[in-house]
Amino acid sequence: MPAPLRLHDPKSNAIVPAERLDLLREIEKKVLWLSAWMIHNANHIRPARDGLKVGGHQASCASAATLLTALYMDALRPEDRVAVKPHASPIFHAIMYLLGRQSRDKLESFRALGGAQSYPSRTKDTHDVDFSTGSVGLGVATTLFASLVQDYAHTHGRMADGVRKGRMVALMGDAELDEGNVFEALLEGWKQKVGNLWWIIDYNRQSLDGVINEFLFTKIQDFFGTMDWNVVTLKYGKKLEAAFEGPAGEPLMRWIDECPNDLYSALTFKGGPAWREHLKRDLRGTSGLKTLLDSHDDDGLHTLMTNLAGHDMESILEAFYAADKKDQPQCFVAYTIKGFGMPLQGHKDNHAGLMSPDQMAEFKEHMRVADGAEWEPFAGLDADPEALADFLETVPFAAAAERSHKAPTVAVPRRFETKPAAKAATQFAFGQILYDIARHDDALADAIVTTSPDVTVSTNLGPWVNQKGIFNRAERADVFREEKVASVQKWVRTHTGQHFELGIAENNLFLMLSAAGLSEPLFGARILPVGTLYDPFVNRGLDSLFYACYQDSRFMVVGTPSGITLAPEGGAHQSVGTPLVGIGLDRLAYFEPAFVDELASIMAWGFRHMQAEDGGSVYLRLTTRQIDQPQREMTDALHDDICRGGYWLKAPAPGAELAIVYAGAIAPEAIAAHEALLEDVPGAGLLAITSPDRLHDDWMAARRAREEGIAMQSHIEGLLAALDPRAALVTVMDGHPATLSWIGSVGRQRVAPLGVESYGQSGDIQDLYKAAGIDVDSIIDAAASACLARL
Ligand SMILES: Cc1ncc(C[n+]2csc(CCOP(=O)(O)OP(=O)(O)O)c2C)c(N)n1
Numbered sequence: 001m002p003a004p005l006r007l008h009d010p011k012s013n014a015i016v017p018a019e020r021l022d023l024l025r026e027i028e029k030k031v032l033w034l035s036a037w038m039i040h041n042a043n044h045i046r047p048a049r050d051g052l053k054v055g056g057h058q059a060s061c062a063s064a065a066t067l068l069t070a071l072y073m074d075a076l077r078p079e080d081r082v083a084v085k086p087h088a089s090p091i092f093h094a095i096m097y098l099l100g101r102q103s104r105d106k107l108e109s110f111r112a113l114g115g116a117q118s119y120p121s122r123t124k125d126t127h128d129v130d131f132s133t134g135s136v137g138l139g140v141a142t143t144l145f146a147s148l149v150q151d152y153a154h155t156h157g158r159m160a161d162g163v164r165k166g167r168m169v170a171l172m173g174d175a176e177l178d179e180g181n182v183f184e185a186l187l188e189g190w191k192q193k194v195g196n197l198w199w200i201i202d203y204n205r206q207s208l209d210g211v212i213n214e215f216l217f218t219k220i221q222d223f224f225g226t227m228d229w230n231v232v233t234l235k236y237g238k239k240l241e242a243a244f245e246g247p248a249g250e251p252l253m254r255w256i257d258e259c260p261n262d263l264y265s266a267l268t269f270k271g272g273p274a275w276r277e278h279l280k281r282d283l284r285g286t287s288g289l290k291t292l293l294d295s296h297d298d299d300g301l302h303t304l305m306t307n308l309a310g311h312d313m314e315s316i317l318e319a320f321y322a323a324d325k326k327d328q329p330q331c332f333v334a335y336t337i338k339g340f341g342m343p344l345q346g347h348k349d350n351h352a353g354l355m356s357p358d359q360m361a362e363f364k365e366h367m368r369v370a371d372g373a374e375w376e377p378f379a380g381l382d383a384d385p386e387a388l389a390d391f392l393e394t395v396p397f398a399a400a401a402e403r404s405h406k407a408p409t410v411a412v413p414r415r416f417e418t419k420p421a422a423k424a425a426t427q428f429a430f431g432q433i434l435y436d437i438a439r440h441d442d443a444l445a446d447a448i449v450t451t452s453p454d455v456t457v458s459t460n461l462g463p464w465v466n467q468k469g470i471f472n473r474a475e476r477a478d479v480f481r482e483e484k485v486a487s488v489q490k491w492v493r494t495h496t497g498q499h500f501e502l503g504i505a506e507n508n509l510f511l512m513l514s515a516a517g518l519s520e521p522l523f524g525a526r527i528l529p530v531g532t533l534y535d536p537f538v539n540r541g542l543d544s545l546f547y548a549c550y551q552d553s554r555f556m557v558v559g560t561p562s563g564i565t566l567a568p569e570g571g572a573h574q575s576v577g578t579p580l581v582g583i584g585l586d587r588l589a590y591f592e593p594a595f596v597d598e599l600a601s602i603m604a605w606g607f608r609h610m611q612a613e614d615g616g617s618v619y620l621r622l623t624t625r626q627i628d629q630p631q632r633e634m635t636d637a638l639h640d641d642i643c644r645g646g647y648w649l650k651a652p653a654p655g656a657e658l659a660i661v662y663a664g665a666i667a668p669e670a671i672a673a674h675e676a677l678l679e680d681v682p683g684a685g686l687l688a689i690t691s692p693d694r695l696h697d698d699w700m701a702a703r704r705a706r707e708e709g710i711a712m713q714s715h716i717e718g719l720l721a722a723l724d725p726r727a728a729l730v731t732v733m734d735g736h737p738a739t740l741s742w743i744g745s746v747g748r749q750r751v752a753p754l755g756v757e758s759y760g761q762s763g764d765i766q767d768l769y770k771a772a773g774i775d776v777d778s779i780i781d782a783a784a785s786a787c788l789a790r791l
Pocket residue numbers: 059060063085086087134135136172173174175176202204206207208209338351
């Protein structure tokens with residue numbers, strides 16, 4: 001549990017003293033104003049060059065303004081970590097600006113290159129973004145996994161000295177609950193007994209297209225309750241609660257409770273007279289109604305009727321402080337109004353709506369902001385500027401100048417030692433390498449944490465798990481073992497285990513990797529996460545994988561088995577396009593080694609790359625196909641070439657006219673075809689590609705460097721330089737042919753690209769390779785045609 005929130009004034013009975021509440025309310029106004037102005041400035045004032053709407057979400061910001069002000073300006077501590085709903089980004093930036101952690105320049109260039117980001121971004125914004133958001137649902141679920149990772153780091157003693165445990169918080173839109181990944185995470189959290197977690201739902205009852213179902217809140221209560229969460233409903237603000245005690249109070253409450261969401265929204269948009277008219281009509285004859293209505297002018301009545309708890313600072317903080325006492329996940333359903341306080345409020349089309357210049361002028365007047373004072377932190381506020389400045393100086397969240405941590409790097413050998421059998425498969429070798437690391441029991445072994453969505457055993461993580469055990473907040477013995485039922489797997493669940501066993505949900509795998517891969521900046525803990533899954537199911541969690549890389553999380557993911565090489569299992573277990581994902585995804589280095597010694601080099605490189613300042617994550621595409629292993633000495637030069645993406649397995653004669661270029665499990669076919677071709681094309685080369693991705697990146701970098709006048713030759717250019725400039729290349733792999741066919745553009749050599757374009761057949765390797773056109777004969781035929789074509 002994080003340190004409990006304390007009352008600010010122990011002498012006062014109030015949870016938050018009245019003067020503090022007043023200041024918080026003033027700051028909330030400024031936060032709202034700045035968010036609206038930032039968006040207005042980007043759309044209407046900053047010159048536009050491309051004619052495109054800049055956008056921004058003034059209404060989505062308004063509904064979250066009170067909640068985020070309450071969090072950042074009062075409840076949060078520096079160690080707390082938050083996912084802010086994507087469309088409240090300007091509110092977040094405004095808060096950071098007031099806290100002196102964001103520059104005016106960035107606000108003025110909101111959504112422009114280098115400016116404050118449209119959606120909070122760990123990599124493009126300042127360090128105070130804890131989790132990037134944008135693809136709805138993913139940031140929310142990440143906080144759940146981050147809570148588990150923080151517990152892991154804490155119980156394993158891996159958090160840096162002086163780093164305290166914090167709360168994991170998501171401020172989410174209500175429509176984010178439509179995303180299935182949120183529910184997958186909820187169930188996993190229940191299994192893992194996640195504790196320290198707040199999900200605050202900005203319950204404005206609107207999504208992008210319209211108004212949501214009246215009864216969603218009952219379902220929210222049910223499913224969060226089922227998962228053992230504490231659900232706190234924040235419905236009425238203090239003004240409404242007081243009115244319910246006064247004349248016509250009870251009928252008024254009933255009327256609001258029964259009011260359909262769309263009518264409530266429409267009346268919110270229309271304002272005081274419309275509320276009056278409806279109440280008069282619907283509550284005709286109610287005793288006390290006249291007194292109630294007469295005691296409010298139109299503005300007052302509108303303020304009363306829209307006084308929902310999600311816009312009531314006092315109600316929100318009371319709930320936050322009360323919740324903090326329990327180590328149970330907390331779901332706050334905070335009723336809010338989309339566009340609250342703006343002319344857009346309640347309108348069903350307000351999601352992407354922007355205030356017009358006239359509406360903005362009116363809003364500006366209402367906020368009492370003078371021309372030229374739009375960016376001034378305290379302009380138009382009722383409180384004394386000095387008191388506001390003092391307040392901001394002492395905001396607990398901002399007590400630490402730097403919230404992002406560093407952890408020492410863990411030493412990794414240049415490469416791992418392996419003694420492969422004559423025949424071996426990369427997937428088994430992967431398990432063996434991890435097992436050897438586990439047995440060494442050194443700093444590297446301590447830093448690695450593994451995870452898998454119910455394919456731990458079938459991806460060869462079993463031996464590692466037997467050595468290291470499963471981590472779970474709830475300890476549990478291995479009953480099979482205690483009952484002496486023979487099994488090679490030990491499944492003891494302890495606080496010291498180093499494997500997260502997940503249910504079958506690939507989204508959860510990637511979100512777990514995403515959270516664990518941020519353990520250095522978030523918790524000062526060096527953790528090296530390794531996740532495994534069947535390669536085709538990379539696609540199932542693809543958005544979460546993109547998301548993880550987007551926020552520069554560091555992990556190793558192993559897709560195995562892959563391709564059509566798993567043969568008889570066939571069908572939907574085959575992957576075709578994943579190599580293109582590996583190439584296309586920024587901050588992810590994709591490798592497809594064929595041999596065990598290559599894998600041993602790549603894994604060691606990968607563990608270093610995951611820790612490097614300018615490094616990234618690693619994706620290994622492996623196989624269960626056992627192939628003949630080269631018995632060779634691993635020299636430093638060969639090791640380096642393998643890590644850079646390729647080497648000549650059989651060097652071409654100078655000026656050779658043909659090369660077979662292959663990657664991965666198809667190596668035996670490429671070797672056999674190459675041998676057969678040597679009779680007709682003596683001197684033909686055989687190029688082993690270990691990473692199409694690294695080669696491609698390097699080629700692009702070299703091109704850019706040369707355009708800037710810097711001499712640079714990329715690795716692939718160096719390799720191909722051994723060939724005749726008009727040589728023919730046959731590229732081949734168990735994956736989409738576009739993964740390698742680009743190599744022809746490097747030296748403008750003719751390419752015959754072989755690979756897999758369709759999938760779904762069962763069969764043996766011989767039949768499937770033949771059907772896909774990647775068997776030995778197909779390679780030889782392609783080489784013959786390519787050689788003829790170059791004549
Ligand atoms: C995965 C994904 N699909 C679609 C979108 C487009 N989109 C952005 S916001 C939104 C609706 C959000 O509604 P809600 O979460 O209730 O937010 P709020 O009402 O607070 O703006 C949609 C569909 C997205 N950002 N991410």
